[in-house]
Amino acid sequence: MSQFANYINGEWLQGASVNKNINPSDLSDVIGEYAQADAAQADIAIAAAHAAFPAWSTGNIQARSDALDKIGSEILARKEELGRLLSREEGKTLAEGIGEAGRAGNIFKFFAAEVLRIQGQKLASVRPGMDIEITREPVGVVGIIAPWNFPMAIPAWKIAPALAYGNTVVFKPAELVPGSAWAIADIISRSGIPAGVFNLVMGRGSVVGQRFIDDRRVTALTFTGSVSTGNRVAQGCIARMAKFQLEMGGKNPLVVLNDADLNVAVTAAVQGAFFSTGQRCTASSRIIVEKDIYPRFIEAARAQLAGLKIGHALSADTNIGPVVDQSQLDQNLSYIEIGKQEGASLVSGGERIKRDTDGFYMTPALFADCNNDMRISREEIFGPVASVIPADNYEHALQLANDTEFGLSSGICTTSLKHATHFKRHAQAGMVMVNTATAGVDYHVPFGGRKASSYGPREQGAYAAEFYTTVKTSYTAA
Ligand SMILES: NC(=O)C1=CN([C@@H]2O[C@H](COP(=O)(O)OP(=O)(O)OC[C@H]3O[C@@H](n4cnc5c(N)ncnc54)[C@H](OP(=O)(O)O)[C@@H]3O)[C@@H](O)[C@H]2O)C=CC1
Numbered sequence: 001m002s003q004f005a006n007y008i009n010g011e012w013l014q015g016a017s018v019n020k021n022i023n024p025s026d027l028s029d030v031i032g033e034y035a036q037a038d039a040a041q042a043d044i045a046i047a048a049a050h051a052a053f054p055a056w057s058t059g060n061i062q063a064r065s066d067a068l069d070k071i072g073s074e075i076l077a078r079k080e081e082l083g084r085l086l087s088r089e090e091g092k093t094l095a096e097g098i099g100e101a102g103r104a105g106n107i108f109k110f111f112a113a114e115v116l117r118i119q120g121q122k123l124a125s126v127r128p129g130m131d132i133e134i135t136r137e138p139v140g141v142v143g144i145i146a147p148w149n150f151p152m153a154i155p156a157w158k159i160a161p162a163l164a165y166g167n168t169v170v171f172k173p174a175e176l177v178p179g180s181a182w183a184i185a186d187i188i189s190r191s192g193i194p195a196g197v198f199n200l201v202m203g204r205g206s207v208v209g210q211r212f213i214d215d216r217r218v219t220a221l222t223f224t225g226s227v228s229t230g231n232r233v234a235q236g237c238i239a240r241m242a243k244f245q246l247e248m249g250g251k252n253p254l255v256v257l258n259d260a261d262l263n264v265a266v267t268a269a270v271q272g273a274f275f276s277t278g279q280r281c282t283a284s285s286r287i288i289v290e291k292d293i294y295p296r297f298i299e300a301a302r303a304q305l306a307g308l309k310i311g312h313a314l315s316a317d318t319n320i321g322p323v324v325d326q327s328q329l330d331q332n333l334s335y336i337e338i339g340k341q342e343g344a345s346l347v348s349g350g351e352r353i354k355r356d357t358d359g360f361y362m363t364p365a366l367f368a369d370c371n372n373d374m375r376i377s378r379e380e381i382f383g384p385v386a387s388v389i390p391a392d393n394y395e396h397a398l399q400l401a402n403d404t405e406f407g408l409s410s411g412i413c414t415t416s417l418k419h420a421t422h423f424k425r426h427a428q429a430g431m432v433m434v435n436t437a438t439a440g441v442d443y444h445v446p447f448g449g450r451k452a453s454s455y456g457p458r459e460q461g462a463y464a465a466e467f468y469t470t471v472k473t474s475y476t477a478a
């Protein structure tokens with residue numbers, strides 16, 4: 001059995017215990033045993049990041065840029081192998097896993113270039129003989145708490161900007177996906193980044209994550225995951241006035257108008273709702289369909305779903321892999337029962353199925369005749385389950401789309417420029433999609449939402465500077 005250690009202060013350290021990493025497509029396949037830090041080891045990592053900060057934050061930006069570029073190049077060169085590991089431990093298909101590994105590589109390369117573009121401003125003063133400079137400085141030690149559903153892209157879009165802007169990092173991946181995190185740490189350990197600047201601290205959220213929340217040396221905390229853990233992070237950070245950023249749930253609407261291209265709409269809905277096994281905060285879990293196209297939409301969606309192959313994530317012909325673990329599967333299946341009890345019509349799927357290997361397989365579930373008040377239309381399920389909600393007209397569809405506590409991504413399928421333009425302006429979401437799925441984003445532009453989906457500055461792209469730097473205004477009297 002391969003054993004994988006934590007990377008702390010430039011050394012590989014065994015943990016207090018180990019965590020078995022199991023393949024959700026085949027429960028007999030143990031990927032490896034990964035170190036689990038206790039609170040004392042988390043403290044050592046925080047101390048190392050704290051000690052490394054002064055030199056790293058004031059160090060040569062060419063060296064910083066070169067290191068990030070080297071990390072990105074290695075990830076890209078090895079994206080097939082890394083994508084395979086990702087799919088093996090998380091369960092998304094091999095094509096999705098390789099795509100995500102490539103995205104992670106590109107993110108490091110993007111921020112390698114951003115290092116050289118850190119900007120300030122020089123302004124005239126209202127007082128004679130005074131100079132004003134506005135500069136950005138790194139925040140300090142950044143604590144990263146990442147989820148399991150994007151095991152490489154999300155850590156990359158937090159680690160790369162943190163390092164690029166001169167911060168040091170303590171990184172806690174989700175327990176379900178330590179393999180991808182370890183592979184990234186291994187690559188970072190060979191990049192020339194000094195000891196202590198980046199630390200991998202695998203371990204339990206309630207132990208390691210909680211240390212990051214509570215320790216005053218962790219000056220900023222970036223989190224992606226559930227709303228309940230996000231609340232805990234927020235309260236802990238507020239209590240000691242630490243900077244924080246949260247990316248949490250979604251209940252993303254995809255509006256389909258009567259004038260939509262049916263094929264475009266059904267493909268956007270099926271891919272957005274069910275690809276990556278629906279385990280995306282951007283998934284199209286509410287499909288709001290105008291009434292004239294409604295019957296044709298349901299039939300075409302049912303036909304497209306019937307053609308999808310559910311199976312082992314690493315099989316070449318699989319369209320949808322397994323659910324990530326038993327508790328997520330139980331949660332999904334319990335929502336199938338809730339939907340039936342609420343009076344929704346199960347058009348397709350929603351069943352636990354068996355395959356050649358023992359994994360967490362279920363068929364993607366499409367509920368029709370839903371309304372927006374049902375629990376299946378309001379609560380984030382985080383699995384391959386979607387509600388179709390009929391709408392009277394565009395205005396009604398927009399009102400339904402915005403009637404949610406979340407506001408991450410929102411989409412519309414239409415051939416009307418007027419409605420597309422109106423929707424882009426009035427959708428209450430951080431990201432709006434026209435004639436494409438609500439999920440699937442570029443790596444160089446802002447990512448994030450409104451309402452209960454997100455808190456704090458946007459992630460990704462040049463906008464990441466808002467979280468990973470702090471602004472200083474300097475006055476110099478002549
Ligand atoms: N919007 C999104 O991108 C995501 C949303 N979710 C939602 O969350 C639900 C549950 O998924 P889950 O993975 O358990 O999400 P969590 O919010 O529990 O986990 C996200 C991260 O937070 C860590 N964590 C857990 N408890 C604490 C704590 N007390 N203090 C600090 N960190 C903590 C986890 O560590 P550990 O893994 O060790 O528990 C993990 O690294 C899903 O069903 C889904 O609805 C989940 C993942 C992503």
Ligand SMILES: O=C(O)CCC(=O)C(=O)O
Pocket residue numbers: 149150154224279280281282283438439440441
């Ligand atoms: O849709 C995407 O490409 C990103 C989604 C995501 O980051 C998430 O589900 O957490």
